[in-house]
Amino acid sequence: MIRTQISLPESTYEELKSLAQEESKSIAAKIREVLGQRLKTDKPKKKKRHFLELLSELKFKGGPKDGSVNHDKYLYNNPHNL
Numbered sequence: 001m002i003r004t005q006i007s008l009p010e011s012t013y014e015e016l017k018s019l020a021q022e023e024s025k026s027i028a029a030k031i032r033e034v035l036g037q038r039l040k041t042d043k044p045k046k047k048k049r050h051f052l053e054l055l056s057e058l059k060f061k062g063g064p065k066d067g068s069v070n071h072d073k074y075l076y077n078n079p080h081n082l
Helices: 009-021 026-040 051-060 071-076
Strands: none
Touching: 009 026
């Protein structure tokens, strides 16, 4: 684990302290729990893009000259065309 230091408003600290005591946890454990839950729900979801949408971007933005041969590299980030 990495040790860090934060500053909290007094009201937030008191609420956190109360929640931690109710659950017989340390304040640090409660902070890790709450942050962990929040980070799981806030992860950005990758939008899947349609093949034709990707092709139109390549076409209208100039695109790579070797796009027809190395399309896997550009569409799937696979430089080996596997």
